[in-house]
Amino acid sequence: MFSEYQHLRIPGPTPISPEVQRAMERTILGHRSGEFSKIFGEVLIKAKRLFQTNQDVLIVAASGTGALEMAVANLVEPGDQVLVIVTGVFGGRFAKIAKAFQAEVLTCEFEYGKAADPEQIREMLVQNPKIKAVFATHCETSTGVVNPIKEIAEIVNETNAVFVVDSVSALVGMDLKMDEWGVDIAVTASHKALGLPPGLALIAVSQKAWQVIEETHSTRFYFDLKAYKENAIKNTTPFTGPVSLVFGLSTSIDLIEQEGLENSFARHKLLRDMVRKAAIALGLSLLVENDQDASCTVTAIKGDERFDPEQLRKVLREDYKIVAAGGQQHLKGKIFRIGHMGYTHPMDILTTIAGLELALKQIGYPVELGKGIKAAEEEWLYAQNIGK
Amino acid sequence: MFSEYQHLRIPGPTPISPEVQRAMERTILGHRSGEFSKIFGEVLIKAKRLFQTNQDVLIVAASGTGALEMAVANLVEPGDQVLVIVTGVFGGRFAKIAKAFQAEVLTCEFEYGKAADPEQIREMLVQNPKIKAVFATHCETSTGVVNPIKEIAEIVNETNAVFVVDSVSALVGMDLKMDEWGVDIAVTASHKALGLPPGLALIAVSQKAWQVIEETHSTRFYFDLKAYKENAIKNTTPFTGPVSLVFGLSTSIDLIEQEGLENSFARHKLLRDMVRKAAIALGLSLLVENDQDASCTVTAIKGDERFDPEQLRKVLREDYKIVAAGGQQHLKGKIFRIGHMGYTHPMDILTTIAGLELALKQIGYPVELGKGIKAAEEEWLYAQNIGK
Incomplete structure (x- = not known):
């Protein structure tokens, strides 16, 4: 029984609302159809409000780690020095990805169960002025720690480094004012506070980040942000988009905005x-x-x-x-x-x-x-x- | 949200399980199609086990009150004397239906919140030997009383009266051994312990009841049990059957039998x-x-x-x-x-x-x-x- x-x-x-479940059961559409493009274009606009940004938000068929890799792959060339703030497993994963992309990875590690101390990050940045990007975890899912993203952003913004935030298990559940705080890239995934099944990730990219991406020549194809941006202008994706999850995301955002x-x-x-x-x-x-x-x-x-x-x-x-x-x-x-x-x-x-x-x-x-x-x-x- | x-x-x-929900979402079939008849025939057999009977169980597109009327309509001619045991609103409804069919209605009423006393029923039957049918409510939904159906059945079975039980809000939740106890007609509905939406009722009919039905000439058409029986032999219904609810009922019975x-x-x-x-x-x-x-x-x-x-x-x-x-x-x-x-x-x-x-x-x-x-x-x- x-x-x-x-x-x-x-x-x-996480649990899925009946509204989102039904939305995903809508008759499947071709990913290049005009009908889907209309929905997709609307979702890209609505999604900006979740990140509290006026800058670009892009959608990729991937789970959270795919979105983390997308951030790294577009910012890091071999030999680039990056700083990863590690407060648990998912901070550690950011470091692993950066190493896989042959970055020179500096880490600022904190005891599991404790939040990152912005002053230690400031010190690292002062001592290592070549740091190109700082990677932080908003909610460290492995420990239940929330890191002080606003404070870290202030410090990173005193440098030229881009600030990347893994907000996979935080966005919508906790505040992230991307533009106001000065976050350059923020990513989230469908199966957390958005209440969708896994398989869709969102990545928000600032103007400052785009400049760095433009100059970064790294190994990337599926996760090439520029391809997503060029296609987003035409309300589509470079590769097959997660059509049903996009239907669900549209309803999910509506529900979130009903609540506020x-x-x-x-x-x-x-x-x-x-x-x-x-x-x-x-x-x-x-x-x-x-x-x-x-x-x-x-x-x-x-x-x-x-x-x-x-x-x-x-x-x-x-x-x-x-x-x-x-x-x-x-x-x-x-x-x-x-x-x-x-x-x-x-x-x-x-x-x-x-x-x-x-x-x-x-x-x-x-x-x-x-x-x-x-x-x-x-x-x-x-x-x-x-x-x- | x-x-x-x-x-x-x-x-x-009542709440609907995901298994039943999905079963009902199966592509709709024609109610006279061979595919549906196969499912319907299987459900009629499986449903017998819920009533713990080897006698006929029939399905009608109606809610609980429709099934109560079906019992009355097939047993009561104008002027027939019947006894209705009233322990609350739904016992009262049985009496109302019997009156609508112009029966001479005797009632055995009990204080709301108290179960029926079998001895008082025995007394009524002894004093009124012409009583043709006794109507009882298994679970009186309006008060949460369960009546002692087994004991009442024993008493009714000492007479020639047929014993009709409204088990709408009881069947599957509480024991009803139709054959062993000697219940002649038992009815239930889909939206109670079966965990389906409303719209389908089940009616189980004993051999003894069929004899009375055969001799009863009352005003009935949609609720004519003989028509349902004749069609059930051919795995179909006299009028359009509740196709999707039958899909759900099949799964519901499977879940109940998994639990036991x-x-x-x-x-x-x-x-x-x-x-x-x-x-x-x-x-x-x-x-x-x-x-x-x-x-x-x-x-x-x-x-x-x-x-x-x-x-x-x-x-x-x-x-x-x-x-x-x-x-x-x-x-x-x-x-x-x-x-x-x-x-x-x-x-x-x-x-x-x-x-x-x-x-x-x-x-x-x-x-x-x-x-x-x-x-x-x-x-x-x-x-x-x-x-x-």
Whole structure:
């Protein structure tokens, strides 16, 4: 009966709204048809508002890592010096891609669970004036850290380096004012806060970035941004575009704009605060201790001598239909992660917390049933100004 | 963003599984096509197992009341004496239909919230030996009462009367052994525990009932059971059948049989017990005081001087996305009802209870947040033999 029933609480793919699901079920169109071009052109314009930019936003059929590579491939020639800010697995991935493109990669690494310190980045930039590009992760999905993009942008903008932001698991869930803050390239992917299946990535490119791209002669073909720009002017893609995902994206953006970006940020913050308050009430330890550094889209909770996160995840999934994520790389087996982005309502968080209480109880963790729910409910009432 | 988001917790229509949804999206077929007849014939056989019968089960395009009328229309001639057991609105509806067909209607009425007493029915039958048919409601949807169908059947079977059971909101959620208990006609509808949209009704007919139907000359055309029987032999319907709902029903029965009828009954009982325990923990009053009389598919909770059920329902729906039902007729404004049948997982009940706690708090009811969840969680753990 319930083999497909689940509450998908990993940090992407995320649940899909019925509106987006239906939009994607629209009769498929040819990717070069006039009908599709009309929709595609409208989506390219609407998507700018998500990045809060008036500059170019392009769409590519790829998942998040494809979009990261697209940024690197268009900015980095062999031997170019770049700085990668590493606060977890996905910062590390940026560094790996840059190395694959034969950059001279400098890294500014921070302890997992801590946000990047802008002052250390300033120091690196001062000491290495040849740095051509700085790569940062907005939300570090592997730890649930949000990095201070606005502050880092200010520092990078004191130099000639272009500033590239991986906002894959952040955009729409947390603020990113591309133009106002001075971000040069920002990328995101469909299966996070946009609430679509994986397979579509968005890349926003500033005028400053285009100048660098123009002068950069690197190995690129599928990810050649100039080809996407030239085709976008004609409301099409250089290669076959992800037609159904574009239908879905159009509806997804409409839903986001119905809610309003500011309201979306506030909702994601509420979801985070509900999860964090519940975890603390249940005596659990948060990987990101500082609220200010905690992502509004994903929360990592540490295992300890009282429970094994992998055993917890198994029980959560099998008995309580809650699918949580585990830790990655050296955090494997040490944390579990709850995604709370996109088409996620505060009620879904209460469902998740209820499942968490039961699963903890089942594996022998000393839990007082109802205590996590109480904390999460209080947080929600507080956010609504109820019962203050 | 969340305009379609809701937790539908009325006693039908009920949530639809993705499996059933997809099945209904199958390309439509002609209702007289060989392809459809093959599916229809298989469904008629599979449906017998839901009623635990080897006798005929027929399908009609109608909602529940249509199926009730079908039973009456084929058994009642003007002037026939019938007995209707009334424990709420839907028992009352059976009486109304019988009156519309000019029967001499005797009723055995019970206080709303109480189950029928078989001994009173025995007395009525003894005193009125001409009673041709007895009509009973299995689950009285308006109050959440389950009537003792097995016991009533025993009593009716001591007479020549045919025994008709409205199992619209009960079948699959609670046991109904049509053949073993001696029920002559049992009806159900698609939008309850079968987890389909409304529009399809099932009617199971015993050999004894067919004999009475054969001799009954009443006003009927669309609901003429003999026409359905004659066509069912040829795997078709006398009039246009509800093709897509039949696709869905086929998958619905497969899912029910994957779970197993006994497991389905146990799950529905758990859902009931979770709701009842949570309500009591929150200091609420149940309309059906006695556990044994309480339906496993719907629970009615009484308002009192501390809260108005209609205000509660409004807040539940608007702020917490839980759609509960109100009271009907003289119970309007006095109770609210939570449906828990069909494609409903225990996690859904926890979600509902969390919403209930918040809505109660919001309207000023003295609620201790988390207490209802704790009680429901404990009930579930108990049912799983966890933490005993």
